[in-house]
Amino acid sequence: MAELNKEEKEMLAGLSDPDQNAGQVETFQWDVTFQRSIIGLLLNDKQFAVQSRDLINPLYFTDEVHKKVCNILWRHYDQYKDLPHKFIVQQELRDFVKEKDEKVRYHYYSEMNSIYESYLSGIDSRDYLLDKIKNFAKLMSLKGAFYKSLGLMQKSQDDSTWTQIEEMLRQAMTVDTNFEIGEDYFMSYEERYERMKEKM
Numbered sequence: 001m002a003e004l005n006k007e008e009k010e011m012l013a014g015l016s017d018p019d020q021n022a023g024q025v026e027t028f029q030w031d032v033t034f035q036r037s038i039i040g041l042l043l044n045d046k047q048f049a050v051q052s053r054d055l056i057n058p059l060y061f062t063d064e065v066h067k068k069v070c071n072i073l074w075r076h077y078d079q080y081k082d083l084p085h086k087f088i089v090q091q092e093l094r095d096f097v098k099e100k101d102e103k104v105r106y107h108y109y110s111e112m113n114s115i116y117e118s119y120l121s122g123i124d125s126r127d128y129l130l131d132k133i134k135n136f137a138k139l140m141s142l143k144g145a146f147y148k149s150l151g152l153m154q155k156s157q158d159d160s161t162w163t164q165i166e167e168m169l170r171q172a173m174t175v176d177t178n179f180e181i182g183e184d185y186f187m188s189y190e191e192r193y194e195r196m197k198e199k200m
Contacts, residue, residue, distance in 0.1 A: 025057060032063055054137075072093070142173065
């Protein structure tokens with residue numbers, strides 16, 4: 001094999017290893033204020049949270065407080081199908097940081113308050129933020145499918161592998177907001193009345 005010249009070595013050094021980030025979750029590239037606006041809207045706007053549920057992984061946030069608050073939000077939402085009240089988020093954070101250094105506790109409490117203060121009722125940036133989140137989620141989904149596809153190709157290259165790869169890439173391209181608000185209006189009237197009787 002021929003020795004690389006100086007220019008080729010410099011070019012090689014400038015290339016990144018495509019496997020270096022494989023399997024790692026990338027984070028939002030937006031500044032902390034922008035991310036704070038997202039988590040603030042998630043905590044206060046149920047429609048936005050429902051539409052974003054399948055798009056936002058808590059690990060996408062760069063700030064540890066935002067990651068934790070998002071975890072609390074999704075865990076609560078998944079269990080109770082509602083947004084947690086502020087006192088619930090406060091208590092969950094207090095429990096999480098009770099053994100941590102005083103400066104860390106202060107950071108968590110003050111950032112949580114900043115998150116809630118960042119939400120301005122009546123200022124509707126929902127559609128803009130949903131578009132940004134959706135595009136980021138599509139990119140992450142496509143990257144994930146790409147890395148999984150590479151792994152499948154290394155194991156086998158038969159017809160079922162190509163079918164799996166095609167399906168993974170198709171699913172990655174269909175990432176979108178969730179519009180399910182939890183009520184199927186078109187279910188039969190008998191089912192609606194049965195549900196109403198159970199609630200009484």
